[in-house]
Amino acid sequence: MSVLLTAPFCLLAACEKSTNPQEQEEPKIEEPKENDSENSGTDLEITSIEQLNQGEVDINSHADFTSRSSLKMNYRSYIGIGKTGLGVDNPRYPRIKKLANGTYILFFHNAPQSIGASCDYAVSNDLVTWTSKGKIYQNYEIVDSHGEDNERRFATCDALVLANGDILAVASFRANRGYREKPLDAGLVLRRSTDHGQTWSEPIEIYQGVNWEPYLLELPSGEIHCYFTDSDRTSDHGTDTGTAMVVSNDNGNNWTPSFGSDPYYVLRTKHIIDGGTYFNNQMPSVIKLNNSNELAAALEANIGGYHISFAYSGEDGQWEHLSKDEEGPADRNDLAFSGSAPYLRQFPSGETILSYNHNSRFHLKMGNAQARAFGENYSPSVFTGGYWGSLEVEDSHQIIGVMPNTGEKEITLAKFILNHTIHASQRTVNIDGDNTDWENTDEALFVGEKSQAQGTLRVAADNDSVYFLVEVLDHILTDEDHAMIYIAAADKDALDEGAYRLKVAHNGLKETSTYTNGWTSGSLGANAKSNFRGTLDNNFDRDHGYMVELAIPRSELTIKSEQILVNFAIQDNESGEDAVTRTNGTSTAKWISVMDL
Missing domain, CATH: 2.60.40.1190 (Immunoglobulin-like)
Structure with missing residues (x-):
């Protein structure tokens, strides 16, 4: 009727x-x-x-037909999630995950000037109604390594749903004042939930050093990688970065190299500025390709403007451990196109999907099954006014995109449908x-x-x-x-x-x-x-x-x-x-x- x-x-x-x-x-x-x-x-x-x-x-x-595949945003799924659902005034850097029980969790930090002081999260059963759960990482006062009063702050929280259903949530921490010059007061911290985000373990510190933008990947073997932007040398030059990682072989309880040691340097490209040699490759997003051991990484490169780069491990699925002055791997596609903040995912049917930001808009590109050939840019008009978005595969034909809308002080969310x-x-x-x-x-x-x-x-x-x-x-x-x-x-x-x-x-x-x-x-x-x-x-x-x-x-x-x-x-x-x-x-x-x- x-x-x-x-x-x-x-x-x-x-x-x-x-x-x-x-x-x-x-x-x-x-x-x-x-x-x-x-x-x-x-x-x-x-x-x-x-x-x-x-x-x-x-x-x-x-895999043989990805050149014809495309995405369409589902307008009926499009919402803007504001303070009522998130509990904060200026949500930034959203990372959404579908949990093992079919519900959803969204991590973000609250930051009028973009760089967060603490990290929050919210949960939903349907991607429409969201409930704020408050702080997962709360800033607090410290006496820093220089003996000065300071504050420990947190930002760029990302998470991983493990094969056993546990959630690992990792964030970057730093000293608020002089963080570039105080690597002993910076690092990565990790918490675990075994009940779909209802409660969390005490935090453990898994890396020490100046960093940003951690990202977690679990391999079928159970090995867990924590990639991050290695910023230890940005005190010398602001664009001197690379991607490093630490590794766990016991479900995220212990990590190597150990806290206080140098990490594994894995994704780095040299560039020259005023005669000086520096490195780039930051904000990593890494996937294991379907029916392959090969790892594909999407990276941000800040060289005369922001660009998206790609790197590939080879079929053995292992990144070479580089020295601080070495670049690699050799199999890469540097400065593929303009953009920043990449996030990479793959559908079971083979299509790889890259999200990235450009001119404060959320963009998507469809790639082939090897994440090497990406097609036309797709930018829905409702995803505007922000940066640092991300993706999560919902099922075989749907992927969820999120990005801040800083003007509206909310997070834009929508599902995208795979046509193939x-x-x-x-x-x-x-x-x-x-x-x-x-x-x-x-x-x-x-x-x-x-x-x-x-x-x-x-x-x-x-x-x-x-x-x-x-x-x-x-x-x-x-x-x-x-x-x-x-x-x-x-x-x-x-x-x-x-x-x-x-x-x-x-x-x-x-x-x-x-x-x-x-x-x-x-x-x-x-x-x-x-x-x-x-x-x-x-x-x-x-x-x-x-x-x-x-x-x-x-x-x-x-x-x-x-x-x-x-x-x-x-x-x-x-x-x-x-x-x-x-x-x-x-x-x-x-x-x-x-x-x-």
């Missing part, structure tokens, strides 16, 4: 941004009118993207405007980054037909809203004869076009049936959405090697067009393959 809201259109649209769901008022709801003739399909339930793509994924299943090659389900579909015969685990494509309106596309096939299911969730349905399905042959990267474009809406198939040096009206002999739930062109109610089923004879499509290419878009009155990839031009290089036809 459709429901009516008393809120006008502008208020309803504003609620979709959901800057802090904990501070919103509950809307007042009225029952729909009995004679509302525009309502249809009152029992229709549109399938959300969270219910799809739930099947098993083979490791590196898409999909496989058609093998079934005969009854074209009746009812989606109950489509399994929820079917592989799907997603659009929905611009507003609350979002759509999915699924494909099935039998010996006679290829079937498409379009489902669009939309709180504000209008007669002009529609979706577009683009179909092309899989053996070319440009539009050619045999390409088709179908326009569908709440009331079915609206238009079919064929391509011959341009789009012209045509026919595919498609059978279509639609259904919708809502009231069209009524800005004072809350609609649900529409769905369209289509069957196209196989003989009408150009199917090569049991594949076609598709692109998918929705056109919404609120936000305009939202597509998997560009719909203008003739290139199909970023269209998605549909296999098993």
Whole structure:
């Protein structure tokens, strides 16, 4: 049944941004009118993207197709988490982790001038409502190594969920006054939780020396690496850094080299400033690549501006231990592009995802399975006004991004959906405007980054037909809203004869076009049936959405090697067009393959 809201259109649209769901008022709801003739399909339930793509994924299943893979932010997941959820006024440097029990934990420091004094954390069951848990590292007064009154401060807390479910949270500590010149008062400190962040062990110090930005990695062997920006020489020159590490072989209880010893110097590139030799490679993020022992590191290099660099360990998965005056490893890609604050992750299917900051915006790049070839920059417009963001893989097709929005004094959070090659389900579909015969685990494509309106596309096939299911969730349905399905042959990267474009809406198939040096009206002999739930062109109610089923004879499509290419878009009155990839031009290089036809 459709429901009516008393809120006008502008208020309803504003609620979709959901800057802090904990501070919103509950809307007042009225029952729909009995004679509302525009309502249809009152029992229709549109399938959300969270219910799809739930099947098993083979490791590196898409390693050969990553050039076509892409990300789309899920606007409905986008929120700004402020003081109500975090308990601080100026959250910076967020690091989010999904815990073994399915809940979430977010670490950050509070810093009007960016550099933290203490580290806080918050927890959530759903990524929407957050509860502040207070300080995990609290600053306190000390007498420093020079015998002076000082203060121990903490910053840049990051964490790791171990294979056994424990959480390790590591932070950088320093003396507040003169920290560059007081390495004996600086280091890394670690705490453990065995109950999903409810309680924490007493801190242990695992490294002594000036540092920033620790990062933890657990290998399948159980070996744990703690990487960090080695800043011991920045008192000589502010850009003289490198990445060092300490290692634990007993689940994080003891670390080598021991506290007070030099660390292992592992990731360093030389550069010359005014005739002097210095090093860079800082703010490390390191992953073990799928189906490989090789480690891939994304790093920040501050040489005439900030750049992203990469380094690789080789198949043995071991970094060479360098001297202070040595650079390495040899296998690297220095100064690959402008940016700072890298964070690297990999989907089970093979795609590597890099987040980084540039011009106070959150950027993402899709990489191949070896983390060596990265594609176009992707920067959602809502992630702005901050720096030092991070990523966490949610599941096989979703990744969570977080970044501070310093102007709003909050942390921006959203999920990003992975669009990549999909496989058609093998079934005969009854074209009746009812989606109950489509399994929820079917592989799907997603659009929905611009507003609350979002759509999915699924494909099935039998010996006679290829079937498409379009489902669009939309709180504000209008007669002009529609979706577009683009179909092309899989053996070319440009539009050619045999390409088709179908326009569908709440009331079915609206238009079919064929391509011959341009789009012209045509026919595919498609059978279509639609259904919708809502009231069209009524800005004072809350609609649900529409769905369209289509069957196209196989003989009408150009199917090569049991594949076609598709692109998918929705056109919404609120936000305009939202597509998997560009719909203008003739290139199909970023269209998605549909296999098993």
